[in-house]
Amino acid sequence: MKKIVIHEEYCMGCRLCEIHCLVEHSKSKEIIKAYKGEYPKALPRLLVEEKGYISFALQCRHCEDAPCLDACMTGAMHRDPKTGAVICDEDKCVGCWMCIMVCPFGVIARNTQGKKVASKCDLCGGEKTPVCVKYCPNGAIVLEEI
Amino acid sequence: MEKTKYLIIGNSAAAINAIEAIRERDKNGSIFLVSEETCHTYSRPLISYYLGNKVDEARMLYRPPSFYEDHDVRTCLGKRVVHLDVSAREAFMDDQTRILFDKLLIATGGAPFVPELPGADSEGVFTFTTLDDARHVKMFVSDHCVKKAVVIGGGLIGLKVTEALIDLSIQVTIVELSDRILSATFDRTASGIIERGLMKTGCSCITCNTVEKILKGKKNLVNGVVLKEGTKIDCGLVIMAIGVRPRLDLVRDTVIKINRGIMVDEYLKTSAEDIYAAGDVVETYDLIAGSPRPIAILPNAAQQGRIAGTNMAGGDKKYTGGIAMNSIEIAGIPTISVGLTDPAMIPGKETQNDFEILQEYNERDSLYKKVVIQGGRIIGIILAGKIDRAGIYTGLIKDRIDVSQVKDRLLKDDFGLLSLPKEYRKHLVTGHGIEV
Numbered sequence: 001m002k003k004i005v006i007h008e009e010y011c012m013g014c015r016l017c018e019i020h021c022l023v024e025h026s027k028s029k030e031i032i033k034a035y036k037g038e039y040p041k042a043l044p045r046l047l048v049e050e051k052g053y054i055s056f057a058l059q060c061r062h063c064e065d066a067p068c069l070d071a072c073m074t075g076a077m078h079r080d081p082k083t084g085a086v087i088c089d090e091d092k093c094v095g096c097w098m099c100i101m102v103c104p105f106g107v108i109a110r111n112t113q114g115k116k117v118a119s120k121c122d123l124c125g126g127e128k129t130p131v132c133v134k135y136c137p138n139g140a141i142v143l144e145e146i
Numbered sequence: 147m148e149k150t151k152y153l154i155i156g157n158s159a160a161a162i163n164a165i166e167a168i169r170e171r172d173k174n175g176s177i178f179l180v181s182e183e184t185c186h187t188y189s190r191p192l193i194s195y196y197l198g199n200k201v202d203e204a205r206m207l208y209r210p211p212s213f214y215e216d217h218d219v220r221t222c223l224g225k226r227v228v229h230l231d232v233s234a235r236e237a238f239m240d241d242q243t244r245i246l247f248d249k250l251l252i253a254t255g256g257a258p259f260v261p262e263l264p265g266a267d268s269e270g271v272f273t274f275t276t277l278d279d280a281r282h283v284k285m286f287v288s289d290h291c292v293k294k295a296v297v298i299g300g301g302l303i304g305l306k307v308t309e310a311l312i313d314l315s316i317q318v319t320i321v322e323l324s325d326r327i328l329s330a331t332f333d334r335t336a337s338g339i340i341e342r343g344l345m346k347t348g349c350s351c352i353t354c355n356t357v358e359k360i361l362k363g364k365k366n367l368v369n370g371v372v373l374k375e376g377t378k379i380d381c382g383l384v385i386m387a388i389g390v391r392p393r394l395d396l397v398r399d400t401v402i403k404i405n406r407g408i409m410v411d412e413y414l415k416t417s418a419e420d421i422y423a424a425g426d427v428v429e430t431y432d433l434i435a436g437s438p439r440p441i442a443i444l445p446n447a448a449q450q451g452r453i454a455g456t457n458m459a460g461g462d463k464k465y466t467g468g469i470a471m472n473s474i475e476i477a478g479i480p481t482i483s484v485g486l487t488d489p490a491m492i493p494g495k496e497t498q499n500d501f502e503i504l505q506e507y508n509e510r511d512s513l514y515k516k517v518v519i520q521g522g523r524i525i526g527i528i529l530a531g532k533i534d535r536a537g538i539y540t541g542l543i544k545d546r547i548d549v550s551q552v553k554d555r556l557l558k559d560d561f562g563l564l565s566l567p568k569e570y571r572k573h574l575v576t577g578h579g580i581e582v
Binding site for chain 1: 159163189190191192195200201205207208209444445448449452471472473474475480482484533534535536537538540541542544545560562563564572574575576577578579580581582
């Protein structure tokens with residue numbers, strides 16, 4: 001499958017990935033509405049860590065041996081048979097946070113604005129290039145066939 | 147007489163994950179599943195959500211309705227396997243049917259421990275581990291307009307059922323034998339946080355005490371309990387949530403070796419050839435305690451089921467062991483506990499010096515962070531109030547990473563992968579995720 005690969009040495013910490021990710025996962029998919037006019041406000045499905053000159057973006061690794069799949073008590077967390085991505089069915093999710101307990105990357109977030117659900121990278125549906133990859137200006141987030 | 151390549155006894159996390167793993171390797175071998183419960187596979191931990199009207203029955207399913215069809219599984223629901231002939235590879239069901247198998251998975255789970263109490267046969271006394279239990283409690287509560295309940299046992303099941311009952315506007319009293327609730331997974335501070343949270347919702351916790359008698363009123367209906375020292379508590383419902391034990395009835399009279407649970411090797415195979423076991427019924431290596439014991443949690447059951455299934459279908463996968471962990475949100479306070487959270491629970495004063503404890507507690511906001519370190523490695527954590535990125539600690543525990551150089555960063559609010567030793571961080575950030 002195709003996976004997102006992080007090159008931390010190229011990351012400048014500009015956080016464009018975060019902005020594009022949030023907009024992509026908003027209802028309107030328009031930047032101003034997404035940030036200022038939607039409730040619940042969409043969450044970015046990735047995070048950026050930064051300290052001094054080191055920074056990197058990180059999102060779900062879509063692990064081959066994913067601990068969140070074992071830990072999910074409802075069956076909401078599942079692997080898309082077509083793309084191989086690990087996806088959370090937010091309708092089934094009850095927000096028990098077992099996935100947060102086991103993800104060693106810490107890339108699943110709590111979304112408690114409406115119904116409690118685990119929020120994570122969905123590879124932007126898996127059909128197209130994820131927006132974080134598409135808009136990264138420096139090739140720090142790339143899509144590679146693994 | 148039935149014949150099957152794979153016989154699966156059980157229909158929950160271990161059984162279902164085993165079936166998925168078998169089908170990944172063996173598309174055609176016949177799979178036969180027997181379960182005492184009559185329903186489709188459902189999520190057991192969701193029964194408290196169901197009772198509290200947070201999830202309806204349709205959303206209880208652990209897998210889509212077409213699961214058995216999709217995986218070409220023949221099911222026999224509502225029947226029980228009552229006897230095993232290990233050498234003949236034959237199972238006998240309660241309706242006299244016999245099933246010959248090549249490989250067997252025992253995933254019979256746990257059974258609630260029920261103490262012998264006078265009055266326990268009253269109407270309105272329930273255990274709480276199955277969907278049927280939840281249905282019965284729900285029906286009883288609405289039929290009899292229950293206003294007050296007593297929950298015996300302040301462990302995870304006791305607290306989950308308490309929360310559901312609170313959602314139904316029922317006033318709950320928890321009676322716990324030890325000196326605090328959640329004593330198996332939490333330390334004193336964390337137990338206190340939850341206890342205070344529960345009290346705010348109108349629920350009370352009575353510790354260091356036990357129910358000695360259940361009182362019957364009209365029509366055999368429960369109308370109260372009597373505690374050890376004679377106090378009487380009025381209630382219209384009693385839930386017994388003392389604990390769950392591996393369900394061993396089926397294997398007790400066979401050559402399959404048992405201790406507290408079914409004993410399995412690292413391939414999840416029992417002492418009998420071609421017979422595997424997984425889930426709450428087994429005891430496996432506890433990575434923190436360093437010895438085998440049953441750890442009845444869903445993530446372990448699912449992983450064990452998957453590995454057992456792989457090996458039943460000719461694979462060669464090892465289960466290295468598990469860690470006790472739980473994520474539970476009570477009274478609006480999310481909490482996560484992993485591994486050994488309270489070294490004070492370990493007997494022997496001389497061992498106490500081996501542990502280093504980092505903690506931060508903000509009582510007003512119910513925020514608590516605790517990291518237990520032994521020999522430079524994290525062996526347990528508790529997080530309450532704020533649980534984001536908890537899995538990073540779990541990863542450090544599992545991968546036995548030396549954190550002695552980064553100890554000062556472990557409790558920081560910006561704790562993340564950048565707080566970790568450089569090599570480990572690079573491994574996580576630039577790698578391809580966790581691979582098989």
